[in-house]
Amino acid sequence: MNRSSKLAIFIALATIASSGSAYAQEIDNCWYGPFGNKIKNGTNELCWKNNITDQQKNSFKLSIDKTIIKRSIFFDFDSSNIKPESRIVLNETIDYYKNKKNHINKITSTGNSDSTGKESYNQNLSERRAKEARKYLIENGVDSKKLEIYSLGSKNPIASNETSEGRCKNRRVDIEIISEKNKN
Structure with a gap:
């Protein structure tokens, strides 16, 4: 040059x-x-x-290869017991899995807590919540190899921990389904 x-x-x-x-x-x-x-x-x-x-x-055509679906289930204070209304969301997740089984790469269960108490306790509580959601999914037909769990404690709030309403929203498990359109 x-x-x-x-x-x-x-x-x-x-x-x-x-x-x-x-x-x-x-x-x-x-x-x-x-x-x-x-x-x-x-x-x-x-x-x-x-x-x-x-x-x-x-x-030029845009091709979307992956679909990500996010849902949340909520818990009572200091509890990892799945609420009846949360079972509805989990059952919808199970139905989706059964219909799209061959296309799903993984399903993640990420536990969260509010900021009440020590972080080490909240970390453990969020892990128990994620495990309970995972257990429910496995008991109802979801392949355990496609499930991953994470626990974030109080590190990922979606609302203010300064109010009762905000803390209720932060006591949750986020379910994320990642699937491919053309996977065999």
Whole structure:
């Protein structure tokens, strides 16, 4: 690469980086600088172009390979017993698993607690909650090899621990189902 080409690349990159507003023009697919000037090569003949042609832009299709479903179940203060209303959410998870069994990579059960008490106790309580949810899923037909548990204690609140209502929302297990559309 000769010196003028290197200089042209440097100037083009410096212009783009310093302006923050260089953009691709769709008409001729050239790059333009912050003042509307076409960014050209060192010999001032050719413009810098995008790698995407108009034909590629029109044929591009977004393909989503993974689906992630998140649900939460809630617990009473200082308890790892699954509430009846939480069983409904777990049963929906089990139904989804049975219908999509071959496409599911994993299901995670992440236990959480409010910030009442010592963190070491909350960590243990959140682990017991995650294990109870996992146990319920296994007892109702979910493959244990696809289940993972995590416990976060009070480190991941979704509401303020300053109010009773907020603490209730933080005493939970988050269930996450990760599946692939084309997995056999």
